Amino acid sequence: MQEYHDRLTISTPEAVDVVLDLAGPGSRISSGAIDLALQVVIAIVGTFCVGALSVAIGDDWAVVVGSIGAFLLLFFYDVAWELLNDGRTPGKAFLGLRVVRDDGRRVDAGSSVLRNLLRIVEIPLAYAPGIVLVTMTRRHQRIGDMVAGTLVVREPRRPSVALARKRAPAGGSSASDPWGAPAAPTSPDVAAGLRLDTAGLTDHDRSTARAFAARHRTLDPGERAALATAIAAGLRARLGTVPDEAGDEELVLEVARGSSLRG
Secondary structure (H helix, E strand, O other): OEEEOOEEEEEOOOOOEEEEEEOOHHHHHHHHHHHHHHHHHHHHHHHHHHHHHHHHHOHHHHHHHHHHHHHHHHHOHHHHHHHHOOOOOHHHHHHOEEEEEOOOOEOOHHHHHHHHHHHHHOHHHOOHHHHHHHHHOOOOOOHHHHHHOEEEEEOOOOOOHHHHHHHOOOOOEOOEOOOOOEOOOEOHHHHOOOOOOOOOOOHHHHHHHHHHHHOHHHOOHHHHHHHHHHHHHHHHHHOOOOOOOOOHHHHHHHHHHOOOOOO
8 A cells, every 4th residue: 555645545455556535634624614514503403493392391301302412413413424425424525525444445334433423532622633633644534534444535526517518529428327427428339338248257357347446436537547448458358349439447337337248
């Protein structure tokens, strides 16, 4: 594993190098400020609701309900968003950030809960320890990230559909693959789906294609194209006839999807 300042390169067991663009302290603090502002709005609305509810359930129970709500808002606001929105809270989504595990995989429930529960160390000090660690550490991790084995990364910016159509050649089309990134413009025949004879592929070929597809959205566009070219070169040598119009990235993703002439 090799690190370069704000980038982290991970070599996977499938021999695929995954490049993660780490989020810096500025973007992390900004996304945290957005989420904090949203939490304050939710807290204000919740306070009015609990106040109105106290007439029916009494002041003591209103305090209990309010305390539980405050705990959930402080510690599980982020957990809920990270699990339901693929590692993105509203603040992170707005700035193009997401939480992943330190091997590039999606954040899971255990990691998300652990990284956010450890806010208990930072909240009494107005998040000062987290800000210092995010600024000083090479991976820009706060305490919760270090313990839970998570990172906050930048997602590669993708061109809009309108821009992709504008760049597409005459007679071509622009489509998106199931992992959310725009596919290279292709002819109508290829865009309809490749039919590949995959009988000659090895298990290593298939696992490498699946590893690329699983991390497709987190790769830098340049690195993604280079990886696709390297992987596709090996696949073409063992596949049957491949349409000339098929791009490298499209070919790898089709193999990952399990496209086969054997139906």
